[in-house]
Structure formats: structure tokens, C-alpha cells
Amino acid sequence: MYAQMIKSEATQDDPEKLAAFQARIDAGEKIEPKDWMPEGYRKTLIRQIGQHAHSEIVGQLPEGNWITRAPTLERKAILLAKVQDEAGHGLYLYCAAETLGVSRDEITEMLLDGRMKYSSIFNYPTLNWADIGAVGWLVDGAAIMNQVPLQRTSFGPYSRAMIRICKEESFHQRQGYDAIRKMAEGTPAQKKMAQDALNRLWYPSLMMFGPSDKDSVHSAQSMAWKIKMNTNDELRQKFVDQTVPQAEYLGLTVPDPDLKWNEERGHYDYSDPDWSEFFDVIKGNGPCNVDRLAARNKAWDDGEWVRDGLLAHAKKKAARKVAAE
């Protein structure tokens, strides 16, 4: 329905303006907040940037959960820094969304009441320390695969936010790989934990790229507008090709009996995730959806007095300024 709404609004735009806008996109120009843009472009960006921002914020929950239980002081400091980075990424992205005429409060409320999504991956639990390594390795690895091309996305504020985010994400992926490597090279019990984490997180990581191209509602229009630079399946394949040799190096087995190198295609053949599980998770029925939204709602309610205090202070300051003029 949202897609339909975007389509009907897009067709109400002036055809000449639309053609000039598309020519700018095709020429590789960046679109800036004050430039004319089709309503569908604006709404698609708010949806994608907003979902992305929410993912960064909700993504702090499964990892933040392990800060107090990290096995060494060094791992604790690294994890703490990473989780703080995710908050920063959320803030850059909320700022980018705000340049499109929507307030951070509005999109936050849409997350809290379930009107807006966040990445499916964060609806899976992190059961032990190996999962934290696997999240850094696989989840941040998938995020980078998706986000590096987004540095070239057509909307200026989004593109600039992505450049900064990608620098930090590559550190995140490397710290995850290092943590899982330590487990994989450890005692038989630690290696078993690393394998178990890979078994549980492999398919949810593949789901992060979105449904297969034939079921992707937004890809065609988003790619024409260079909001997305690649299809979901293209990025998923790149992720598989990059990650399988890493798993082999670690001595771990990717839990896909059909995984094999295809010499002719120059890529790995792999099995798709269970798409019915994916659609169920994004409808709100994943293992942790209820907990994640409850945690975000509680944080929002608990922070009300801070927001009220800041607003009251800002109003008082503005009134003083008016009185002095």
C-alpha cells in the first residue's frame, strides 16, 4: 500500500520536472535537500534512511546485552566503542532523514508503534560470546557490503553519512572476525560455539539483503533513482563470495550442503534462506521482535523528562532572545 501511495504521488509530479530530475540522476549529480524532487523519491528515501537509522539503534540491543559479560577488559572496551558507534550512525542517519522534511520524533514514533521497520537480523538473539564475534563478522560484513555502494547514492546527505559510517563499519567487521577467530582457534568447546553461532546466523545474515529480486517491491524504482545501487541478489552473492573463504580460513563450515564454487559463473552457488521465515520476521513474529520494540518503547518513555527539559530550556532561551530584541 505504501508502494502504491508512492507510485500515485509520483505520477502527479510534473512530467517535465520529472524528466529533468531523472537527467540529473543519470548524469551522476547529487540531489540536495533544497532541490526539487519527486514526492516518491522523497518518501522512498525517508523509508530507507529511516529504516536504516532504526536498525543502527535497535542493533545496539543484541550487542549491548554483552558489554557486561565480555570475556576480557580489552573485548569489553572494543564492544563498548562499537555499540557507541552504532548510536552515532543512527544519529547521522536521522539527521539525513530530517533534511527531507520529517522530524526525528515522527520517525521514531513510527518505529515504536510498528509502522516503520528495522533490519530483520536484530530480531534474532545473541545467546553467547561467539554470537558477538559472529555478529561483527557476518552482520557488519553484510552491512558493509550493502553500505559501500550507498556512499555513491544520489541523495547528498545520505551519501555523506554513508562515507563516515563505512569507515567505522570496516573496523566493526574486523573486530568481529578477530573475536570469532579467537574462538575458532581455541579449545574444542570454543570452536564448537563458533560453529554453532555460524549455523544460527548464516541464513539471517543472508536475509539482511532483502527478498530475492523477483519479490523486491522497491528495487527497480530505487535503482532508477540511484537510491539503491545494486539489487538485493547481487549484494547477497557478493557477500557469499567474500565470506565463504573467510569461513574456510577459520576452519568453520557454512551450514549449506549445496554450497559450491561454480567455475562457469565465477561465483558460489548457495541455497536461499527460508523466505517464509523472513516475511514472518518482518511482520513482527521473529524470536525477539516483541522484546526489541518493548526495549525501545521503554527507553523513549524513560527519556521523556529529558526531552521535555531540553525543550523547555530551548523555549525559554528563544523567549529571552525575543524579549531582548
Ligand code: BYC
Ligand atoms: N529487514 O522491495 P525491497 C545495520 C522490507 S545493518 C527488514 O527489496 P528495499 C547494522 C522492505 O523495507 C541493516 N525489512 O525493499 C549492522 C520492504 O518493506 P516496506 C541496515 C526488510 O528497501 C550492524 C519489503 O521488505 N541497513 O544497520 O528496496 C550493527 C520489500 O523489500 C529487509 C540498511 O537499512 C530486512 N532485511 O530493499 C548495527 C541499508 N529487507 O518498507 C547496525 C539500507 C527488505 O515496503 N537499506 N525489507 O514495508 C537498503 O539497502 C534496503 O532498504 C534493503 C531493502 C536492501 C534493506
